Amino acid sequence: MRLVVREAEPLCYPGRVDEDPLRPLVQAALAGDTAKTRALLVAVSPAMLGVLRALLGPADRDLEDVLQDALVGVVQALPTFRGDSSVLTFARSVALRRALDHRRSRARRGPQVSIDEENMLDEGGPTPAASALANARREAFRTLIEELRPEQGEAFAMRVLLGHSVEEIAVATGSPLETVRSRLRLAKNTLRGRIVNDPTLLELSETDDEDVA
């Protein structure tokens, strides 16, 4: 089986921020336009829900509630949005932080037991083996995020889910570059210790990428 590793999607496009189609909605929302605020939330929700699903799992019973909180967080954070990134990236970052907060608070409460019928649905995949491998990697990622220290988990999740560079993580978290590099290195070290039966991921995790090394 050959695994194709694709380049991370350039999710942050600072050069095109001015062309961001969601910027007018942000301006209108800040001016108090309720209808435009709603339109903004509807526009950013699919991307935010994707981030939440990736971090909490598709069967998480709190997915909708966390999305709701994250949307409120977007509206509350709009005055601090400086336009350094796209509106979608900004909204994804809010969702990511809310999901991490939720994971931590839930970890303190104990494991969840879900009984929703939809949770039983098979996630599917190209082949059973590929699906199992993808499932294992997803699980490894979510477990890792839970085990890492909050700042390490945030940096690593931004790297994986938002495709952020070290510099972008540093800006988003207000941390020095070296600190971010160190957090990412530590996250990968922890990941390496958790990998079982996945030689490809193990091999890659032992290779330092260019801007973390």
Place this chain on the structure above:
Amino acid sequence: MKTSRDPVAALLREALEDDLAPRPEDDARIARAVEAAMNKVAAAPEAAPAPEAAPKSAPAEKLAAVARLRSTPPRARVVRFVVPLAAAFAASVAFAAIYSVTRREPRPAPVEPKIEAPAPPPVERPVGTNQAPAAEAPSFSVSDLPSVPSGRAAHAPEAQGTAAELFRDANAARRAGDVGKATELYRALQSRHPGAAETAASHVSLGRLLLDRGGDASSALAEFDAYLQGAAGGALDEEARIGRAQALQKLGRTSDELRAWKELLAKHPSSLFADRARARIEALGE
């Protein structure tokens, strides 16, 4: 800034692509979450209450308050303009003080600036009531809540705030997995504020809670019915009909269930549950 190549992140991202991608069931989730988020934003305490600014709707006022916050000068501007001005002002005060102390001529005693509190506006109140004037407790009408179909009369501001609080607390209890407390709070909301917009939504929330986690299909059915009786065609109509059909299925009321799935298909032909509805209709022999 750049997005660099990170093989581990790329591999994990690839594995997570299914989760990141939109799913058919997202639409209904997003609709509910956006609705609830808009209500929460509208119910949030005002950053700078301005009861005299009448024309804007209450949610618009909240957003305008957020906008006012944005106009606050950032730190850089504070350092550049405000600090030098403050320093100049302090220096002029200091010079004035030195001048007044060193000058020998008798000077008339300085007149203290008279600071008068503005007289409160006349408030007409019935004798014997302790109710505070509306300006002291700014609130908004639920009829102002965005896209909450109501058509009901406006309620007293105090009642609205309490309904919003109960709804918020009930949702928080539901999120925390406390089915008993959430049920109790939803019930309290429904009995204390039967006309509030939150109450209509609470029937669907409580119905789902009772059906999914409470194991009480009968009570869940009553909740979905209550929503459909009071707000049929509302924003949660589809969810209420789905919940109703599922509750009837659990109760084994096959003819009612069959009718409920058919109603769902008739009202919401493109429902995410349309396939399931057809499957059930077929399974039930039609």
